[in-house]
Amino acid sequence: MRAFFIGRFQPYHLGHHEVLREIFSEVEEVVIGIGSAQESHTIENPFTAGERVMMVDRAVGELMAEVGERKVYIIPLEDVYRNSLWVSHVVSMTPYFNVVYSNNPLVIRLFREAGFEVRKTKLFNRVSYQGTEIRRRMICGERWEDLVPRPVVEVIEGIDGVKRLRDIAGTDV
Ligand SMILES: Nc1ncnc2c1ncn2[C@@H]1O[C@H](COP(=O)(O)OP(=O)(O)OP(=O)(O)O)[C@@H](O)[C@H]1O
Numbered sequence: 001m002r003a004f005f006i007g008r009f010q011p012y013h014l015g016h017h018e019v020l021r022e023i024f025s026e027v028e029e030v031v032i033g034i035g036s037a038q039e040s041h042t043i044e045n046p047f048t049a050g051e052r053v054m055m056v057d058r059a060v061g062e063l064m065a066e067v068g069e070r071k072v073y074i075i076p077l078e079d080v081y082r083n084s085l086w087v088s089h090v091v092s093m094t095p096y097f098n099v100v101y102s103n104n105p106l107v108i109r110l111f112r113e114a115g116f117e118v119r120k121t122k123l124f125n126r127v128s129y130q131g132t133e134i135r136r137r138m139i140c141g142e143r144w145e146d147l148v149p150r151p152v153v154e155v156i157e158g159i160d161g162v163k164r165l166r167d168i169a170g171t172d173v
Pocket residue numbers: 006007008009010014015016019101102103104121122123124125126129130131132133
C-alpha cells in the first residue's frame with residue numbers, strides 16, 4: 001500500500017509528525033505533498049517549497065530511525081484554481097497511491113468524490129501543534145521550538161526563517 005498525505009507544512013510540526021507515525025504503522029510507503037508550493041514570503045506561507053522539502057525530509061529521516069527504513073516521496077504541488085480538477089492534478093504529479101490521509105475537510109471531500117479511500121487521524125494537541133500558532137509565536141518572539149521536530153528547528157535556523165517571518169509581519173523594524 002502507498003499513502004498520500006498533503007499539507008502546506010508552514011512549518012512541519014509535531015502534529016504532522018504524529019500523523020506520519022500513524023500512517024507508517026498502517027502503510028509501507030508514503031507520498032508527501034507539499035501543498036501551495038507556489039507560495040512563500042507571506043505570513044501564512046513564509047517558507048518556500050524547497051525549504052519545506054528540507055524540513056519534511058530531515059524530520060522523516062529522524063522518524064525512520066525510530067520506525068525503520070521506508071520509501072517516502074516528497075512532491076511539491078502548486079494549487080490549481082479549480083477544485084474540481086485538483087485531484088487529477090495531484091494524481092498526474094505523484095507516484096500511484098491507494099489511500100489518502102487527511103484531516104482537511106476540502107481535501108477529504110475532493111478525494112472521496114474522486115473515489116479514493118480517505119482516512120482521518122486523531123488531532124494531536126491541536127491547540128499548540130498548529131502552523132498558525134507556531135507562526136504567531138515566531139512573530140511574537142515566544143518559544144516555538146518545542147512544537148516541531150528538532151531537525152526542523154535546524155532548517156529554520158539555517159535559513160534565518162524567524163527573522164524572515166518577523167520582517168514580513170513588520171515586527172522587526
Ligand atoms: N495537530 C494535528 N494533529 C493531526 N493532524 C494535523 C494536526 N495539524 C495539522 N494536521 C493535519 O495535517 C494536514 C496538513 O496540515 P497543515 O499543513 O495545514 O497544518 P496546520 O497546522 O493546519 O497549518 P495552518 O495552521 O498553517 O493552516 C491537514 O490534514 C491537517 O488537518
